[in-house]
Amino acid sequence: MSAKVYIIHENEEWTEPLKVHLEKLGVPFEDWFLHEGSLDLTTVPPEGVFYNRMSASSHTRGHRYAPEYTAAVLSWLESHGRLVLNDRRALALEVSKVAQYNALRQHGITTPKTIAAVGKDPLIEAADNFDGPFITKHNRAGKGLGVQLFQSKDALKQYVESDDFEESIDGITLLQDYIESPDSSITRCEFVGGEFLYAVRVDTSEGFELCPADVCQVGDSFCPTTEKPKFEIIKDFDHPILKNYESFLKANGITFAGIECIENKNGELFTYDVNTNTNYNPDAERVSNLSGMREIAKTLEHALAQVQL
Known part of the structure; x- marks a missing residue:
């Protein structure tokens, strides 16, 4: 069996945009929906690149033990030397903000008390x-x-x-x-391949649910349905914290992520969330002619080519 990209997840809606870009690039892939299943530890995994997109919020979609099952699968894959992007360390941070904050501070990143x-x-x-x-x-x-x-x-x-x-x-x-932003906004920095891609300004004036995906849960107030955009890509964003973020990602097995931060009235920056199952807002990307999922697909294409050497 020839090597391919394997997408590990529990939400079809969030994964569909990635599949579109993989198909455009002609990258062979297979969907692993890890809601439930069984794992024979005596078997050998297929060859390929394994992209972990498991989400901390899986239980809200009826997939209570999907992260635990994914952790078992990732352990099996890594024990056989398979290339896992967003590995077991990344999953451990995805499902625990306590773990996130402890890891962030190790790289000189300030988190709220x-x-x-x-x-x-x-x-x-x-x-x-x-x-x-x-x-x-x-x-x-x-x-x-x-x-x-x-x-x-x-x-x-x-x-x-x-x-x-x-x-x-x-x-x-x-x-x-509670860190109060003077303009009721937070910044979300997107990273692909462990490197900074772009930053998004998110309007938080209507609440805290910051779902950037096109497909959101019913009742979410942060989808782009109003005249004033909730998500807006910041042109030429630059900040010293980006180097700390990249160091943090590299040390914790995170290839793809969105990191959220906020500045208070004194200009102090606090980082409060890391999303290893990152999604992108299509309206904001369309305005800026950028595509996070396209860049992820290209990164997966390159990784697969390296595995096949």
């Missing part, structure tokens, strides 16, 4: 460590899961003890300093 809590009482008590507004978020998240803004411990207590409280799928809820 964050406390991880398990259990309702410890979560409420953790609010004593914040002097101003703070937010909650899920440790295993994506799509802004669990993000709520609070002005006080009492407000948090009321929420946590109510029926509206939504627990993280892994039981770990984060409390984090």
